[in-house]
Amino acid sequence: MVMESKQLQAFKQHNHLLSQFIIRLSRFYDGFEPRIDEELQTLRGHLAGTPNFTLATTSIGKLETLLQNSDAALKKYTKETAAELEDTVKALQMQLNSNDKLRKQATEQLMTLNQPVDNLFSLQSLLTRALRLYRQGLDYVSKRSPSHTEPAAPVDKKGTDKLYASIYQELNQLLSNYAQKKPDDPQLREIRELLDTQQSEDALLHSCVVIIRMIVQDAMSDASLTGKVIQSLHNSLGKIQHGVTDTIEQSRQQFDSRQTVNAELRRQLDDMEDAVTQSDTLEALRQQAHSYMQGLSSTLTEREEADRAGQQALLDLMGSMQHQLTRLQRQTNSYKKKLAEQIVSSQTDALTRLPNRSAYNNKVRQSIQAFQRGTPLAVAVADVDHFKSINDRFGHATGDKTLQLVARHLRQNLSDSHFVARWGGEEFIILLQGLTADGAVEALEKVRDKLASLPFKFKQEKVTITASFGITMLKSDDSADDAFNRADAMLYTAKRQGRNCVVLG
Numbered sequence: 443m444v445m446e447s448k449q450l451q452a453f454k455q456h457n458h459l460l461s462q463f464i465i466r467l468s469r470f471y472d473g474f475e476p477r478i479d480e481e482l483q484t485l486r487g488h489l490a491g492t493p494n495f496t497l498a499t500t501s502i503g504k505l506e507t508l509l510q511n512s513d514a515a516l517k518k519y520t521k522e523t524a525a526e527l528e529d530t531v532k533a534l535q536m537q538l539n540s541n542d543k544l545r546k547q548a549t550e551q552l553m554t555l556n557q558p559v560d561n562l563f564s565l566q567s568l569l570t571r572a573l574r575l576y577r578q579g580l581d582y583v584s585k586r587s588p589s590h591t592e593p594a595a596p597v598d599k600k601g602t603d604k605l606y607a608s609i610y611q612e613l614n615q616l617l618s619n620y621a622q623k624k625p626d627d628p629q630l631r632e633i634r635e636l637l638d639t640q641q642s643e644d645a646l647l648h649s650c651v652v653i654i655r656m657i658v659q660d661a662m663s664d665a666s667l668t669g670k671v672i673q674s675l676h677n678s679l680g681k682i683q684h685g686v687t688d689t690i691e692q693s694r695q696q697f698d699s700r701q702t703v704n705a706e707l708r709r710q711l712d713d714m715e716d717a718v719t720q721s722d723t724l725e726a727l728r729q730q731a732h733s734y735m736q737g738l739s740s741t742l743t744e745r746e747e748a749d750r751a752g753q754q755a756l757l758d759l760m761g762s763m764q765h766q767l768t769r770l771q772r773q774t775n776s777y778k779k780k781l782a783e784q785i786v787s788s789q790t791d792a793l794t795r796l797p798n799r800s801a802y803n804n805k806v807r808q809s810i811q812a813f814q815r816g817t818p819l820a821v822a823v824a825d826v827d828h829f830k831s832i833n834d835r836f837g838h839a840t841g842d843k844t845l846q847l848v849a850r851h852l853r854q855n856l857s858d859s860h861f862v863a864r865w866g867g868e869e870f871i872i873l874l875q876g877l878t879a880d881g882a883v884e885a886l887e888k889v890r891d892k893l894a895s896l897p898f899k900f901k902q903e904k905v906t907i908t909a910s911f912g913i914t915m916l917k918s919d920d921s922a923d924d925a926f927n928r929a930d931a932m933l934y935t936a937k938r939q940g941r942n943c944v945v946l947g
């Protein structure tokens with residue numbers, strides 16, 4: 443009985459773990475379709491508190507059908523969204539050359555689309571909202587009366603070139619990420635060659651659309667994997683539920699059998715009492731007692747055998763269920779590991795292995811909270827000097843190697859309490875917590891000086907690699923963007939002052 447109690451306790455713990463995992467996993471599909479949302483809510487209700495696996499199994503069966511039916515709709519929706527985005531952006535860009543305000547709005551919206559989102563459905567919702575905004579802008583431009591048309595503003599070529607360079611850097615970073623996953627993809631090579639030869643609007647827009655489609659395809663692949671996980675859990679849960687049902691039925695049968703044996707024992711004892719009362723002689727009583735004792739012995743033997751068989755059947759059933767739970771736990775741990783790896787991968791730059799912009803966004807929020815509790819925070823932007831020249835002279839492979847070396851140097855020469863991420867292109871962003879302005883400048887000066895003194899050789903030619911740094915201290919009314927923009931402005935000041943220096947502002 444002690445062993446049964448421990449097994450049942452372990453069974454309850456595994457059930458609780460499984461229920462919580464399914465609840466968390468089910469949130470992946472939140473927001474995709476009202477019917478799926480409703481059934482997911484029902485499933486979570488069945489598994490919350492004291493789980494009802496019978497109702498949960500029914501709910502998972504319904505979800506399986508809904509998810510299978512929604513696959514085609516998901517692909518169609520994604521394809522239509524990407525096509526609408528491409529058409530709208532191209533049309534809008536052609537109409538906004540004379541309106542800086544609307545062009546800036548459209549550009550900011552495009553940059554927002556490049557930011558990571560929580561899931562595929564949020565991405566599609568964001569794209570759709572962006573398309574509506576662009577259509578409104580296009581209508582505004584096309585419906586303006588000629589009498590109200592403002593004189594065309596002179597084209598700010600310097601600003602346009604800076605914008606193109608920024609988008610080009612961002613695209614190159616995304617291309618590097620996907621090149622690590624798909625090194626032989628011809629489409630990626632084609633985009634890379636296109637961006638190397640020209641930075642026109644058409645080239646940038648074409649590249650943006652192709653990369654967005656890749657992101658959507660990856661998200662759909664993740665959704666497919668999650669569907670398989672749910673199906674596997676559904677099958678295992680069904681087997682466990684079947685085992686629970688068998689256990690209950692086995693216990694009921696044993697109870698009925700014991701009740702029958704107990705009734706037989708009571709009958710035999712009653713017969714013995716009657717025999718004692720009615721016996722005339724001692725010899726007759728002895729013979730009757732012997733006969734009844736044999737009957738009792740036989741009944742007890744049958745009861746022992748029935749108990750032993752029932753106990754063994756119960757142990758076999760519990761062992762089978764334990765095996766199912768162990769296998770399910772291994773599957774659960776495997777899926778948890780895969781999910782954790784996906785999270786790490788989504789926040790790691792594929793080329794430099796540093797945290798990426800998404801990881802920075804999470805870290806800077808935490809750092810600002812620490813600043814509000816009294817911990818000073820310095821924000822710095824670093825840029826590799828003359829990086830384009832390295833690419834042009836030695837090729838992109840050497841440029842990539844340079845970024846990897848600089849990234850490793852930054853990580854090795856900064857404290858573990860400091861944070862460094864790749865911002866895009868040859869730019870890196872650094873968060874220095876707990877340092878004063880002088881302390882932050884001193885730390886970056888050491889990093890800068892050591893980098894400039896490192897011996898590099900590319901194609902038998904000695905090359906000195908330097909970097910410029912812009913740094914600022916977070917202020918009480920600053921947002922993350924405010925601090926970054928100030929540090930970025932200081933970086934450009936460092937470039938104007940001759941590069942290879944640290945400028946505080």
